[in-house]
Amino acid sequence: MEMKPLTRLLLGLVCLLVAIWLVAPTLVVVPMSFNENKSLAFPPQGFSWQWYQNFATSPEWSASFLNSLKVASVVAVLATVLGTLAAFGLDRMKAGPAGLLRMLMLTPMVVPGVVLAIGIYAVYLDTHLVGTMLGFVLAHTILALPFVLIAVSASLEVFDRRLETAAASLGAGALTAFRTVTLPLILPGILSGLLFAFATSFDEIVVSLFITNPYLKTLPVQIFSSITRDADPTVAAVGTILLFATTILIGGGMLLLGRERKGPQ
């Protein structure tokens, strides 16, 4: 559509502002993490690595980081297995029931976090799961499941079922056909589901805040209590580390996917 130069300029300016609004807030933790003073006031004073050192040496921070890693790894595997199985099931079901079940399985995405949190907390109090690894894994898995379901379903949608039929007609059993034909073709979907599940669990905070206890905290819970308790710049150092880690992870994933798409086809 033709636009006057003035309209074009205005549009560009507005979008630049929106882009800054989207991106800049995430970068502000970087300078804060090198602050010499123990405060989150802006602008930061001087330069020091002490908050990174504090993160590496403080038992509180490193324990919560390790807990998050452990929980997220187990959740990623569990959610990916359950989600992939479910995506296959729904893909092969009649449209009516499949639609209903799919909607049901996506509910964790829309139920308000706090409502879910008090519900799970109530049940965990009765079953002694508060502050346990198992408790965290179960809750996070159900929250990560929708993302796996969406990712795997998307790649199943473009997957040509006739390839399986062809494999079967050449004598492959159901499992062999799945392993040698279906799985390699939908692997990108499964892997991105795995990544999403890991990220969801690593980042989950609302339910975690309710089912945590002083002996078992995850990193987001530790970050949250650090923000509410004091202005400790360690939290900015942690934020910076997470920012770089996720950027590398996502960047690597994108490169990998890009290469795969350009690859043998």
Add this chain to the structure above:
Amino acid sequence: MSASDPTNGSVAQPAAEGRPGWAWRPFALALPALVLLVAVIGYPLFTIVLRSLSEPQWGLQNYAWFFGASVNLTVLQRTFAISAWVTLVCVIAAYPYAYLMTAVGPRIRLALVLCVLIPFWVSGVVRTLSWVILLQDSGVINSLLRAAGFDGIKLIRTQTGVVIGMAQVLLPFMILPLYSVMKGIDLRLMRAAQSLGARPSRAFFTVYLPLSLPGVYAGAIIVFILALGFYITPALLGGPRSTMLSTLVQTQVLSLLQWGRGGAMGVVLLVATFVLLALAAPVMRSRYREAGRR
């Protein structure tokens, strides 16, 4: 996955594959996820509904209390107001942005898409921490204002601060559906309108805007629903005068141990969410059908 499983002979039914037993097998694949869903979401939600009706005794007294106390109604009203503001801000910011995404070359589009996705992959708690740093009285925005010779303004612990932070977090949920609708609009329609004598602004308002409205509607409903249930951002950026319903639920349950009252509030929030979803469903479905026809 072998076809000769002895347990399924009785439900034999010619399914898509023409083999007996295939009809129930898809359900068996989905079953583990479904069991976990019922145990970790279904049962807890059922518990909350039950507690809202039974604690301290059976009856509707918790709901009567909720709708009878003006404090609660103020917070309920505020929750809807804040969500509406966030939605409005998102629509206004997302519309030109999504439009630009459709109008530029692939390189700039990639940059624009990355700007939308970055907030998605940066940890939510870290993002809220950034907003605390930006909005606090000694924060970036106030430092810049003072350097420019203005008085500082109070942003943190205010409703404005909450809306600014929440809108940034939710903006991608508005931009992406809007972009997917705008991408499908045939720009030749605009050229046709202009060739028939419409000025660009008139062509935009009579042709383009109506065609893009389904995207606005879909994005707005998603943003509004997510905003209603927000907890972390209002808890960290807000103050007593910007409390949202979710904070009230937390206080009732964790601080006051009033499971019945907290549960009733939770049920109100849940019902509001599902009513909105039901309102959105027909629009989304018709959008899917259109997409299918294309």
